[in-house]
Amino acid sequence: EDQVTQSPEALRLQEGESSSLNCSYTVSGLRGLFWYRQDPGKGPEFLFTLYSAGEEKEKERLKATLTKKESFLHITAPKPEDSATYLCAVQGTGGFKTIFGAGTRLFVKA
Amino acid sequence: NAGVMQNPRHLVRRRGQEARLRCSPMKGHSHVYWYRQLPEEGLKFMVYLQKENIIDESGMPKERFSAEFPKEGPSILRIQQVVRGDSAAYFCASSPPTGNEQFFGPGTRLTVL
Numbered sequence: 001e002d003q004v005t006q007s008p009e010a011l012r013l014q015e016g017e018s019s020s021l022n023c024s025y026t027v028s029g030l031r032g033l034f035w036y037r038q039d040p041g042k043g044p045e046f047l048f049t050l051y052s053a054g055e056e057k058e059k060e061r062l063k064a065t066l067t068k069k070e071s072f073l074h075i076t077a078p079k080p081e082d083s084a085t086y087l088c089a090v091q092g093t094g095g096f097k098t099i100f101g102a103g104t105r106l107f108v109k110a
Numbered sequence: 111n112a113g114v115m116q117n118p119r120h121l122v123r124r125r126g127q128e129a130r131l132r133c134s135p136m137k138g139h140s141h142v143y144w145y146r147q148l149p150e151e152g153l154k155f156m157v158y159l160q161k162e163n164i165i166d167e168s169g170m171p172k173e174r175f176s177a178e179f180p181k182e183g184p185s186i187l188r189i190q191q192v193v194r195g196d197s198a199a200y201f202c203a204s205s206p207p208t209g210n211e212q213f214f215g216p217g218t219r220l221t222v223l
Binding site: 031032034036042043044045046049087089091095096097098099100101102103 | 143145152153158166168169201203209211212213215216
């Protein structure tokens with residue numbers, strides 16, 4: 001069964017303190033791995049799609065990487081406005097069901 | 111360039127009533143997903159639709175829940191005879207004909223009294 005596990009559940013950083021969020025996944029054939037940001041009371045905001053091991057994508061202070069078993073979301077020199085829940089999701093080639101992880105709640109203190 | 115629209119944003123129903131949630135996809139998008147998010151829980155896939163066609167409903171409860179995406183108009187998620195356990199945020203997302211990215215709406219928060 002397809003599965004996504006994110007760690008840590010919560011992460012507290014000082015402004016400027018770089019770190020990484022982990023997403024471990026199990027899927028029978030990867031159609032795509034997705035990263036989203038979700039602010040309280042709002043819908044998830046699309047960040048990245050990764051399709052194959054070795055792929056990397058960047059956007060501002062965020063960089064996503066992918067291996068055959070996990071993905072990392074690296075946050076470089078975070079700012080308080082980066083505080084949010086970051087969600088990882090996978091879609092397998094067996095269908096269109098998208099499996100989301102429980103998310104990592106990131107708190108960045110000024 | 112409007113994003114995904116959902117209405118109503120908040121919906122209150124009494125047990126046994128029907129709830130209808132609407133989703134208008136982004137312009138040019140022909141695919142819609144519906145998800146449910148319970149408090150302090152992750153997003154759970156419910157159903158994936160194209161215009162006039164249900165592609166994958168493997169996450170949809172077998173009873174009381176149905177979804178449609180007609181040729182004209184928004185996608186509708188319908189919950190019959192609501193129970194307190196149906197209280198949750200319901201999100202829809204749309205994706206283009208090519209590409210896997212899903213763009214989410216702001217959600218409908220359903221409260222069942």
